[in-house]
Amino acid sequence: MKKSKSLFTRICQSFLKRFFTNTLFPYFLFFRTSKNFKRKINSEKQSNKFSNILDKINQYEYKITSQNNEDGIIEFIFSKIPNNKYFVEIGFEYYEFNSLNLIKSGWEGKLIDTSLEDSLALEKNLKRNFPNSKVKIITTKVDKKNINDLLLQEDSNKKIDFFSLDIDSYDYWILEKMNLSKVSVLCCEYNHWLGREKKLTIAYDENFEFLDNGIWGASLAALVDLLKKKNFSLIAVESSGTNAFFVKNDLAKNFEVLTPEKSFKSVGRFYDQNKKKEIFQNIKKNYHKLIEL
Secondary structure, X not given: OOOOOOHHHHHHHHHHHHHHHHHHHHHHHHHHHOOOOOEEOOHHHHOHHHHOOOOHHHHHOEEOOOOOOHHHHHHHHHHHOOOOOEEEEEOOEOOEOOOHHHHHOOOEEEEEEOOHHHHHHHHHHHHHHOOOOOEEEEEOOOOOOOHHHHHHOOOOOOOEEEEEEOOOOOHXXXXXXXXXXXXXXXXXXXXXXXXXXXXXXXXXXXXXXXXXXXXXXXXXXXXXXXXXXXXXEEEEEOOOOOEEEEEEXXXXXXXXXXXXXXXXXXXXXXXXXXXXXHHHHHHHHOHHHEEEO
């Protein structure tokens, strides 16, 4: 999830990013991908209060280079199903994303993002840390017109074992347009502020800019309903309340199939009460910008 930032913040972060990329990132990446580094489920998850919202699959969570604890879920999923070690990920931060640990494990694939700065930083450091990796980095904006061409570009016969989508905007409409016939496992961020029951999404708008105000992306229920029509089943909702994982129906027998009503989780529990109140008020005020499916 990329947050909208002020000009001053962007300038400071740009300077720090260049310093981090050229000086510290190689050591950071080596440390993060070493087998000795594995951030297990945090202590909060051991409490009875928190454990009530966990599913069985959440016990396998850990973080190495993913945004939250997705690394553990990904490893568990692919311990249960065959794969050819090929991924496609749309939307990434150059220092952490869902497929980075897969690259370390010898996977090849394709990374797509709008940020040229992030793409160049990642390309440089992948060459330095994983010189034999076969990863193509594409800098472009994904939309309904180009999504299927991007997936098929140069590898139309390849099966996509793992597909990850995180663009904080019209994710629903990209998935609706996508040909998912060659995808086995799919990970997508959902908007936890929209609750567990209603099927909601923002309208398709290629000029949409993400703000942490509750009006972005799609609800978990909307994504589950859409992907059910495309023969996918929900098998995991990462415990922070950020990403949901789906598998093709013919692979679902290897997992417990979940429902959005039971397995919904929200990042909102980490926000203070004033911020939560502000976001819910904004959703109420701008509810007309959402589409009920």
